[in-house]
Amino acid sequence: MSGPNTDYDPVEVAAVSPAEVEAARDAALAAIAAAADLEQLKAVRTEHAGDRSPLALANREIGALPPQARKEAGQRVGQARGAVNQALAARQVELEAENEARILVEEAVDVTLPTDRDPVGARHPLTTGSELIADIFVAMGWEVAEGPVIEAEWLNFDALNLGPDHPARTMQDTFWTDPADDHLVLRTHTSPVQARTMLTRGVSEGAPIYVVCPGRVFRTDEYDATHSPMFHQVEGLAIDEGISMAHLKGTLDHFASQMFGEGITTRFRPSYFPFTEPSAEVDLVCFVCRGTGLNDAGSDPCRTCRGEGWIEWGGCGIVNPRVLQACGVDSTRYSGFAFGMGIDRTLMFRHGLEDLRTLFEGDVRFTTAFGSEL
Incomplete structure (x- = not known):
């Protein structure tokens, strides 16, 4: 090997x-x-x-x-x-x-620059809308008055000429609190604020009352595109010597033009309210067709006013003397006017909203579209 x-x-x-x-x-x-x-x-x-x-x-x-x-x-x-x-x-x-x-x-970062990582917030149009309405009347020399949303039955009804058996009470489906013996309700309108103002201040020589009262109100309505159990109203009250329907008409015409543009006026249609006499429904000149009742082409009826040329806006009238007396105002010397309309409805007109529920659903995409101001 x-x-x-x-x-x-x-x-x-x-x-x-x-x-x-x-x-x-x-x-x-x-x-x-x-x-x-x-x-x-x-x-x-x-x-x-x-x-x-x-x-x-x-x-x-x-x-x-x-x-x-x-x-x-x-x-x-x-x-x-x-x-x-x-x-x-x-x-x-x-x-x-x-x-x-x-x-x-x-990739240097200047930490002193303002950040845009946080989304820019926006105020709700109901808030800015209420403030805009208040500003219009403050510019006219009026005051803004507020009151509680849980109100005494007497202030919500009786002081406004709606007694226990008054048929008008059935027109306002009311949320009552427990126990019933407390006689408390969620206010069905902001008129109790007017009654509180008259009771608190009265009317003396050289001290008339001019107040506007925006706020939330409650009624047992169904929640749908045009109704809500909670909504917003603005009511105005003027008490002074020599107040007439002419003063009321001029005030509402100015209010309408400030909200919807120059040339927008109002008209009155006879109606009934227990706390005013005489009373009227307030209609606006249609701010889309400007009262013509026709669309831009002039061939078909205006979709906003349905060819009427007018849009229903609210109610008004001369304050019933019984209301003045119940609130401690001398009805033989003083007179006044009152009006009321929905803030939600006004904003729907102003911004072309078709569904009332969009105001209450809390969708930030809806609120952001309005920005920080109207």
């Missing part, structure tokens, strides 16, 4: 020859130095230090060498791979530092 062959020619394994290993190392070091960013360095790492790189393949060939040659070849390949890995680590640190410096410059 022959012994082991100790003769070999290391040049026969070209991959681990000094020249090939040195060339692979130099190529790797050059590629590492030329890498301009971390992405390029990642590709260089795969090509020159990965499992299929020349030095990795050379390392695999060491096992095919005779035992006497393996040590020298292993040292040669190992030193080359170590130099490549050190160069990769050093270049990685350099490129990461350069990348961070670039980010600090290119």
Whole structure:
């Protein structure tokens, strides 16, 4: 049996020859130095230090060498791979530092600038609408009066000439509180605020009453596109010497023009309310067709007023002397007028809303459309 062959020619394994290993190392070091960013360095790492790189393949060939040659070849390949890995680590640190410096410059944030990450809020149109109405009357010299939403039965009904058996009480479906003996209701209109104002202040020489009363009211209505158990009204009261329907008409014409534009006036239609006499329904000139009753083309009826040229707006009248007497005002000397209309309905007219429920559903997309003011 022959012994082991100790003769070999290391040049026969070209991959681990000094020249090939040195060339692979130099190529790797050059590629590492030329890498301009971390992405390029990642590709260089795969090509020159990965499992299929020349030095990795050379390392695999060491096992095919005779035992006497393996040590020298292993040292040669190992030193080359170590130099490549050190160069990769050093270049990685350099490129990461350069990348961070670039980010600090290119993505710098001025923390002193106002942020726009938080959405801009918007006030509800019912709030701004009520304030606009109040401002119109304050500019005329009137005052704004408020009162509680849970009201005494006497102030809500009796003081306004709606006695216990008055048929008008059936016209206002009322929320009553428990126990019934307390005689408290959720107010069905803001007229109790007018009664409270007269009772508190009365009318003396040189001290007439001119107040406007916006606020929430409650009735047991169905909740649909045109009705709600909770809605908003604005009522006005003027008490002074010599007050007439002419003063009432002029006040409401000014109010209408301020809300809906110049040229919008009102008309009165005879009606009945227990707290005013005489009483009238208030109609607006249609602010879309301007009273013509026709659409823009002039061929079809106006959709807003249905061809009438007028839109129902609210109620008004001269304050009933019985109401003045019940509230401590001398009806032989003073007279007054009162009016009332829905704020919700007014805003629906003003902004072309078709469904009352959009005012109460809390959808921020609806509120945002109005911005911070009307």
